[in-house]
Amino acid sequence: EAGVTQSPRYxxxxxxxxxxxxxxxxxxxxxLYWYQQPRDQGPQLLVYFRDEAVIDNSQLPSDRFSxxxxxxxxxxxxxxxxxxxxxxxxxxxxxxxxxxxxxxYFGAGTRLSVL
Amino acid sequence: GDSVTQTEGQVALSEEDFLxxxxxxxxxxxPALFWYVQYPGEGPQFLFRASRDKEKGSSRxxxxxxxxxxxxxxxxxxxxxxxxxxxxxCALASSYGSSGNKLIFGxxxxxxxxx
Numbered sequence: 001e002a003g004v005t006q007s008p009r010y011x012x013x014x015x016x017x018x019x020x021x022x023x024x025x026x027x028x029x030x031x032l033y034w035y036q037q038p039r040d041q042g043p044q045l046l047v048y049f050r051d052e053a054v055i056d057n058s059q060l061p062s063d064r065f066s067x068x069x070x071x072x073x074x075x076x077x078x079x080x081x082x083x084x085x086x087x088x089x090x091x092x093x094x095x096x097x098x099x100x101x102x103x104x105y106f107g108a109g110t111r112l113s114v115l
Numbered sequence: 116g117d118s119v120t121q122t123e124g125q126v127a128l129s130e131e132d133f134l135x136x137x138x139x140x141x142x143x144x145x146p147a148l149f150w151y152v153q154y155p156g157e158g159p160q161f162l163f164r165a166s167r168d169k170e171k172g173s174s175r176x177x178x179x180x181x182x183x184x185x186x187x188x189x190x191x192x193x194x195x196x197x198x199x200x201x202x203x204x205c206a207l208a209s210s211y212g213s214s215g216n217k218l219i220f221g222x223x224x225x226x227x228x229x230x
Contacts, residue, residue, distance in 0.1 A: 004158070033217065042204055042220035043159065056217060091158050103149075104218055106158030 002026065004107035006092050012113045013082045021077045021110045025094030031055075033104060034067055034077050035091040043091055043106075049075065082114045117142040117209040119221035124176075127227045128195050136190040136224045138179070138205035146207040147171075148188040149218065155203045159220075193206055197228045 005024040013019055025032050031050050035043035046065065047057040051072035060067065064083075069075040079086055089109040095102040119188045140148065147166040151159035163172035165181040165188065172179055177192045188205060205221040 040223075042223050043218075044215075045217050048217055051215070093158070103164065105161065105162045108156065108158050 004092055004094055005107055006090075006107035006110055008110055009108065010111050010113075012115065014115055015083055016081050019079050019112065020047070021080060021090050021092075021112075022094030023075045023107060025075070026105055028096070029094035029095050029105070030072065031095045031102065032069055032075050033093040033095075034060075034075070035106075037091055037092065037109070039088070046077070078096070079112075081107070084114045087112060087114045097112045117146065117207060117219050119205050119207055119219055121205055121221035121224050122220070123224045125225045125227070127229070129229045130196055130222065131194045132228075133193045134190070134192040134199075134226065136138055136205075136226070138188045138190065138221060140186050140188065140205075142207055142209050145183070146209050148179075149206040149208070150179060150188075150190050151204045151206060151220075153204065153223070159204055167195050195226070195228045196228045200226055200228045202226070 007022050011019050033048040034046045036046050037043045045059055047053050047060045047067045049069045052069050064080045067077045089111045091106050091109045093104040093106045095104045118141045120139045144193045149164045152161040153159045163174040165172040168181055168183040170194050179188045179190050181188055202223045202225050204223045206218040208218055
């Protein structure tokens with residue numbers, strides 16, 4: 001069974017540039033999460049979806065970050081105007097529906113450097 | 116809000132040493148508790164979980180017991196190997212079984228094992 005797939009693996013930007021990250025979850029997983037992991041810190045939730053609906057985006061900086069999952073499968077996270085403070089690894093994870101011992105499974109992440 | 120505290124930022128051991136990484140949590144009710152392991156260049160991998168008081172989770176020789184009285188879920192292994200070198204994260208799911216299962220992670224503990 002294929003795991004969570006993310007692309008690109010790496011991105012290097014100048015401040016003010018835009019970037020998009022793409023995630024393909026495990027087949028059959030209806031819940032999808034985006035986490036931000038600054039260097040030497042634990043992952044911090046940005047947003048998560050159940051199918052195509054946003055369940056919680058309270059930690060997503062809405063002025064510059066956006067996330068969509070239009071068909072309830074793949075998802076895209078976009079940073080409109082990157083800042084140096086956005087330098088981090090962006091992790092996507094997916095899980096089965098609630099009530100089924102829903103462990104999160106993570107992709108390898110996209111490592112973003114903003115210069 | 117809910118939180119996870121890992122008291123050791125780094126642990127350095129020799130092969131066959133006994134490992135303990137401390138994890139304490141703050142949350143209402145009975146959150147599900149998890150241990151994840153992260154190797155360089157990869158996303159966090161699920162190690163095991165527990166969701167009831169006194170329940171023991173285990174995998175690959177690692178184990179931890181859910182203790183609601185002390186709000187702890189300490190990771191232990193009797194004899195570590197060099198291949199166990201990685202970052203270990205304790206996490207909790209505060210809305211387990213409802214509309215999602217967002218994980219809250221600790222800061223992580225870097226385990227280095229010398230041969």
